[in-house]
Amino acid sequence: MGLETLSITDSRTGKKYEIPIHDGAIRAADLRQIKVSQDDFGLMSYDPAFTNTASCISRITYIDGDQGILRYRGYPIEQLAEESTFLETAYLILYGELPDEEQLAEWTRNIIHHTIPHENIKKFIDGFHHDAHPMGILISTVAALSTFYPDARQIHHAESRRRQTYRLIAKMPTLAAFAYRHMIGMPYAYPDNDLSYPGNFLNMLFRMTELKYKPHPTLERAIDVLFILHADHEQNCSANAMRNVGSSLVDVYSASAAATAALYGPLHGGANEAVLRMLKEIGSMDHVPAYVKRVKAGEERLMGFGHRVYKNYDPRAKVIKRLADEVFEVTGRNPLLDVALEVERIALQDDYFIQRKLYPNVDFYTGLIYQAMALPPDMFPVLFAIPRTAGWIAQWEEMLQDSEQKIARPRQIYKGAGIRDYVPIEKRKVKAQA
Numbered sequence: 001m002g003l004e005t006l007s008i009t010d011s012r013t014g015k016k017y018e019i020p021i022h023d024g025a026i027r028a029a030d031l032r033q034i035k036v037s038q039d040d041f042g043l044m045s046y047d048p049a050f051t052n053t054a055s056c057i058s059r060i061t062y063i064d065g066d067q068g069i070l071r072y073r074g075y076p077i078e079q080l081a082e083e084s085t086f087l088e089t090a091y092l093i094l095y096g097e098l099p100d101e102e103q104l105a106e107w108t109r110n111i112i113h114h115t116i117p118h119e120n121i122k123k124f125i126d127g128f129h130h131d132a133h134p135m136g137i138l139i140s141t142v143a144a145l146s147t148f149y150p151d152a153r154q155i156h157h158a159e160s161r162r163r164q165t166y167r168l169i170a171k172m173p174t175l176a177a178f179a180y181r182h183m184i185g186m187p188y189a190y191p192d193n194d195l196s197y198p199g200n201f202l203n204m205l206f207r208m209t210e211l212k213y214k215p216h217p218t219l220e221r222a223i224d225v226l227f228i229l230h231a232d233h234e235q236n237c238s239a240n241a242m243r244n245v246g247s248s249l250v251d252v253y254s255a256s257a258a259a260t261a262a263l264y265g266p267l268h269g270g271a272n273e274a275v276l277r278m279l280k281e282i283g284s285m286d287h288v289p290a291y292v293k294r295v296k297a298g299e300e301r302l303m304g305f306g307h308r309v310y311k312n313y314d315p316r317a318k319v320i321k322r323l324a325d326e327v328f329e330v331t332g333r334n335p336l337l338d339v340a341l342e343v344e345r346i347a348l349q350d351d352y353f354i355q356r357k358l359y360p361n362v363d364f365y366t367g368l369i370y371q372a373m374a375l376p377p378d379m380f381p382v383l384f385a386i387p388r389t390a391g392w393i394a395q396w397e398e399m400l401q402d403s404e405q406k407i408a409r410p411r412q413i414y415k416g417a418g419i420r421d422y423v424p425i426e427k428r429k430v431k432a433q434a
């Protein structure tokens with residue numbers, strides 16, 4: 001097929017333009033040639049919240065929101081959740097291919113080697129108030145890592161980037177677990193590098209006085225699967241923050257702190273925490289219809305429902321629903337599960353949700369699993385941030401390698417006041433009226 005184009009006739013001038021189409025998109029910069037006069041800036045596209053703007057070309061994660069498909073580097077999420085481990089999946093996301101045995105062993109060795117943070121990290125975690133939200137602690141400590149590793153500023157050196165990747169993926173569970181131990185007033189538990197990545201995380205969360213913590217294999221595997229499911233999700237709010245902040249060429253820790261902050265919000269990674277609070281507020285199955293009525297009246301949002309991209313069941317939610325049963329066999333059934341199932345049942349047959357294609361997303365059932373594992377809701381977004389770090393770093397790497405990328409800097413449509421002269425304070429209207 002020849003070059004595909006979009007034919008545009010500007011009704012202001014009558015001029016015609018042929019705008020090339022590549023990969024189902026036009027380049028917004030091609031619109032700039034459309035002008036009403038020589039000194040006109042040129043036509044822009046207006047897209048608040050980037051609902052129809054591709055900001056990059058990516059080869060990491062594929063989503064088909066209508067079909068409910070999610071793949072990392074071409075591999076279906078269901079297969080990875082069934083067959084892979086988080087560390088192997090992180091390698092795949094970062095380097096593009098599944099590792100062979102030797103590569104996986106070396107990757108794992110490098111991660112294990114970097115799990116212990118500098119002792120000073122503990123000192124400033126100590127400085128946080130006893131009820132500080134662990135996500136606030138995590139954002140701050142991730143940012144602080146840049147002060148311990150000034151070599152991270154060498155972002156154009158592949159070896160430096162590789163080193164920071166090991167450090168960040170290795171230290172996220174440690175920082176997260178330290179934030180949790182601070183929150184509950186327990187001494188920090190150090191990493192045990194004999195354990196797997198998720199097993200060690202459980203060890204740092206829950207070890208008491210025992211000499212050797214032994215994670216329950218079902219819970220260890222459940223954490224691993226949840227980490228796989230959360231590892232990347234293409235250009236979401238936090239990945240966009242990572243690329244955006246990273247495009248200023250700041251170090252990876254500072255950019256990751258920005259991404260972690262983006263994840264904290266209740267419309268993004270904070271939704272799992274919000275779901276649990278919502279289910280608690282609903283309280284019992286017979287209160288569900290009244291709550292759904294309030295949602296439909298616009299008084300509430302059904303947290304854990306809806307997605308910018310998925311207009312079908314989130315494939316991650318399907319895996320998590322099955323995983324919940326395995327976890328509850330060990331921990332006992334979370335009584336809020338019945339409320340959640342009833343919310344899903346009622347919502348999925350209600351016109352409001354059907355018309356808007358609102359389905360349970362990844363956050364709808366995760367909180368129930370984490371709570372069954374004895375973790376408080378404040379920790380839920382933290383558990384999201386740990387695995388998503390792999391995705392953030394992959395997105396950052398891809399952005400740095402992309403010769404088309406520059407510092408991210410959107411345009412605006414200015415509708416504020418025109419030029420006016422400064423008014424001395426005694427002559428201002430507000431004072432005159434007083």
Ligand code: CMC
Pocket residue numbers: 236266267268269270271295300301302303304305306307308309356358361362363
């Ligand atoms: N409950 C009730 N109504 C909803 C919901 C919801 N959860 N989500 C969307 N809607 C309605 C919304 O009111 C709008 O209705 P109308 O057309 O009448 O104005 C319509 O559906 C379209 O919604 P939108 O807000 O334009 O959709 P969006 O793409 O901007 O927002 C979302 C996506 C995920 C922020 C939103 O669905 C939401 O707030 N969900 C609840 C929070 C949540 O679960 N977030 C986790 C997302 S998945 C994990 C992650 O990315 O971190």
